[in-house]
Amino acid sequence: MRCVVTFIKQSNTVMGEVRNGGSMKGFVDVLTLGITRILESRPGVTAVKFVQKEPAERHVILSWELRHCCILPEDLRDFYLTTDGFQLTWSVKFDGQPLPLGSMVINSVCALSPLCESALYSLPSAPTLADLDSESDSEGVESQPEKPHFDSRSRIFELDACNGNGKVCLVYRNTKPELVAQQCEVWFLDRALYWHFLTESFTAYYRLMVTHLGLPEWQYRFTKYGPSPQTKWSCLYRPLTSSCDSHTDQGEPFLNKLDPNRAFRGKAKLPTPKKKIATQSTGAQRGRNVVASAVRK
Numbered sequence: 001m002r003c004v005v006t007f008i009k010q011s012n013t014v015m016g017e018v019r020n021g022g023s024m025k026g027f028v029d030v031l032t033l034g035i036t037r038i039l040e041s042r043p044g045v046t047a048v049k050f051v052q053k054e055p056a057e058r059h060v061i062l063s064w065e066l067r068h069c070c071i072l073p074e075d076l077r078d079f080y081l082t083t084d085g086f087q088l089t090w091s092v093k094f095d096g097q098p099l100p101l102g103s104m105v106i107n108s109v110c111a112l113s114p115l116c117e118s119a120l121y122s123l124p125s126a127p128t129l130a131d132l133d134s135e136s137d138s139e140g141v142e143s144q145p146e147k148p149h150f151d152s153r154s155r156i157f158e159l160d161a162c163n164g165n166g167k168v169c170l171v172y173r174n175t176k177p178e179l180v181a182q183q184c185e186v187w188f189l190d191r192a193l194y195w196h197f198l199t200e201s202f203t204a205y206y207r208l209m210v211t212h213l214g215l216p217e218w219q220y221r222f223t224k225y226g227p228s229p230q231t232k233w234s235c236l237y238r239p240l241t242s243s244c245d246s247h248t249d250q251g252e253p254f255l256n257k258l259d260p261n262r263a264f265r266g267k268a269k270l271p272t273p274k275k276k277i278a279t280q281s282t283g284a285q286r287g288r289n290v291v292a293s294a295v296r297k
Helices: 012-021 024-031 035-040 058-068 074-082 202-211 218-222 229-237 274-296
Strands: 045-050 086-094 097-106 154-160 167-173 185-189 195-199
Touching (some): 035 086
């Protein structure tokens, strides 16, 4: 499944014309890349619900950038000028009742808030998220960039709370106080507060979210330990693009190795008894003699 995402800036006037013209369904179909029709055509899927939202005001986006001293990437800014957030949920039929399964969420501009600690840990002597940073943990892997920091070296904003299973965050790394941050990436923070790199751009993350249909804990497929066993049954609705887990204990993709010598090895054929061969040849010779004598007569 290949998704091509292009966000078109829509003003309130244009959105009003779309709604009044009765073509809002077509606009939603373009915005969701047709995923609603795909889900509704799948057996057992029910209650596909897309929440329509008005575009964000341009001054709201500018106010957010001034308040947090960050510049939103162009694709994310165009997304908010198209729709102020994204929410699509769907369920499956289980024992005759709808069971919520898929959830695709992108917070609105106002809900794009900095990653903060709980009020329970606000005491002066309590540990903070910055205490989790260490030199060994901050070193990036060769295939991934350097991990974000919980202190002032990074500015982190929540894109999706993932129903309590972690947080998808918009991360500005290597920031300096009172300097405008411009470059950002999308990272996943699991429940153990470990960082996992997802994509370099918002558009790429949007494509991943739609491709994985918002299945439970789909972000954990980009970790070395994968989703929890409780969500394994959701693989029945998993798209072909994620049919194979991209993780193993060794950190290498799992391959189903086939040994042709063992798979296609048949049973050894028993040799045919010589008596049967002689009998068959004798009978055949007698048949030829009978035919020959009949021809002479």
